[in-house]
Amino acid sequence: MDKHSRKLKPKAARTHQSHADARKRIAKKSEKQSRWRSWLLSTLAWSILLGSSGVIIAFGWISILFIMNPEQVSWLNEYLPEEAKIPVSKKDIPKTLAEIELSLKKQNRIVGESLALDAAVNQKNNQKSQKPNLFLLPIFQKRNNCQSDCQELVELRVYQRSKEMEFQLQSETHYHLVTQLAISGLTKSFVEAPVGKNILESENQDKNSKLPFTQITAFNDSQLSPGFWFYLKGEHKQEDTAIVYGQIIHYNPLLRSLQQMLSWKNTNGQLPKWQQVTGSNTKELLIDQTLDVEPYFQVYQVKEGKLVKNSVLLEPITLKSVFEDFGYQKSLLLARNGLWTPAHAWLTSLQKQRKQPFSDAVKAQIDFIHLHSQFTKIQADKNWASPSQQVLTDLIDGRWEQALQVLTTSTNNGQEISNLLKSDRGRLWNRSTVALRLNPARRAALAWAYLILTVQRGEERANSWLQGQPNISDDTILYLQDLLAKLNGKVTSDHQSQIIGRLQKITGAMQFSGMTPTGERSLNSKSPPLDYQRRGYNHY
Known part of the structure; x- marks a missing residue:
């Protein structure tokens, strides 16, 4: 018996050991399952947290866009019911x-x-x-x-x-x-x-x-x-x-x-x-409205608008007076009446004499006048086949003596030039009378004014106008009579005595009437200051 019982003890020990190993394995397995379950729960929690945050951020951003710029979230209309659609203009x-x-x-x-x-x-x-x-x-x-x-x-x-x-x-x-x-x-x-x-x-x-x-x-x-x-x-x-x-x-x-x-x-x-x-620094807008040989330019400068920030406007360069000065004022008077070349020459001379430079506005006016002067110079410098066209371009540029030379040297062309003067609607008349206003001694300008008035209003009206001019001598009367005869293509002694008989010699300085050939007053008839000729402006 004792021997038999001793044989059973190792078996019991092995049984107890196997149970212990099984419990250990179960414990390890349970621990692994617990760790896996914990990891899954943590991951799920973080996922839910991050997903919720993303949804919240997305909804917040969409709300901001909806407030600031609704059309940027207009794509939501595809998923919204009709009553909830975002109102966006098509x-x-x-x-x-x-x-x-x-x-x-x-x-x-x-x-x-x-x-x-x-x-x-x-x-x-x-x-x-x-x-x-x-x-x-x-x-x-x-x-x-x-x-x-x-x-x-x-x-x-x-x-x-x-x-x-x-x-x-x-x-x-x-x-x-x-x-x-x-x-x-x-x-x-x-x-x-x-x-x-x-x-x-x-x-x-x-x-x-x-x-x-x-x-x-x-x-x-x-x-x-x-x-x-x-x-x-x-x-x-x-x-x-x-x-x-x-x-x-x-x-x-x-x-x-x-x-x-x-x-x-x-x-x-x-x-x-x-x-x-x-x-x-910037270019100007140029609109060319020139008619044949008569220049007419509109020039606009780009300026910054004063009422609205960052706005721009086009400001025209005009011949309005900017400051008070005799030479400057008379230059503008010449330019306004089409005598661009004399006006530019005068302003250029004044600019050189001044101690202080002109303002930008006056400089722009000088450049504007120079633009027109360049055109009239080019036209007058051409060799025109037609004497009347040569006379026209000379008169437009203020070349009174050269125009008279064409008249006096042209044979059988008086009628052509007479037709030119007869068709004038004020541009040549205004030029000649303005030249006389600034320089009454300019006999060539006086001659053209007289010829224009004669062919348009008749000799009687022209002689009446001539009586109002200062210092008309017998030589001047004979000079004008000779030119009129060349314009008419004939010279007669009766005509000479007729024109002298109709004129009364004026001893005092008188003002010219400042009337257009049609009888309309076009210019202020005040006489220029006496210091005009003293300052050397006697060639216009």
Whole structure:
């Protein structure tokens, strides 16, 4: 028995050991499961926390966008019920070019060729492979009962490439509307008014008769600033005269606005251009309204607007007086009456004599006068085949003696020159009488004034006017009689005695009447100061 019991003890020990190992294995397994469960719970908790934070941030950002810029969250309308949709104007939603064209087509509008406003694209000559970030889109519509140029410009729009992530990720480029400007044309009365007549388009009452614009062109000049400049153009025929008219348009990228700057017209077909007229850093806008050999330029300087920050305006250079000075005032008087070359010579002389330089405004006036003077000089320097044309260009430039030389040396051309004087509507008369006002001793200017008055109003009226001129001597009377005879193509002794008999010699200095040949007073008849000739201005 004892031997048998001793044999059972190792087996019991092994049984106890196996149970202990099993418990250890179970404990280890339970510990691993507990750790895994704990990790899962922690991960789930963090995921829920981070997900909730992301949702909160997303909703917060969407709320900010909804307040600041509702159209940026307009995509939510696809998931919202009808009563909860975000109110966004359709025109504020970015569109593709195809969508823009389709929308305009439904309104019977025609899309014109777009003009790139993006600086990078412009520098590369508007390469077609590059899509502009910013462009101007002209919009036309067809005119009724039209045979030519049947598309009229009715609107200008500026579009910019959308920067919203929703549209940038799409294959087609989307654009949103920046600004737009309605175009209505110019009134017929403004277009047909004579050049130089002060009719403002804004004050015109003839609003029903509008002449349309048919073209828009960009000024391709890299030196123009600020913004972008365009001109609109239309054509109109008045009897046998073809008139070109238009408007200047400016796009201000700082104000994101389109503005009509001014209206223009001419009969010589010249288009507006930017030219360096003055000594300023920027070019000036030049509108050429020259009629044949008579210069008429309008020059505008780009100035900063005073009422609105970052705005610009076009300020014309005028002949309004800026300060009180005898020489300066009389120079402006010469220029206002078309004697550009004498006016410029006088101002240049004054500028050299002054200790202090002229102001920028006066310097601009000098450059403006010089621009006209250059034109009249070029015309007068030409060798014209027609004597009357040579006389005309000489008189316009203030070359009184040269014009008389043409008259006295031209044989059988008196009638042609007489017809020229007879057709004058004041431009030659005003020049000659202004020259007499500033220098009464200028006998050549006196002669042309007398001849103009004679052919237009008759010898009796001319002789009456001549009596009012200072220091008319017998030699002057004979001189004028000889010129009149050459103009008429004959010389008779009866005519000589007739003109002398009709004149009374004036011993005192008298003022000229300052009347136009048609009897209208055009000039102030005050005599110039006596120091005029003392200062050496006796050659005008």
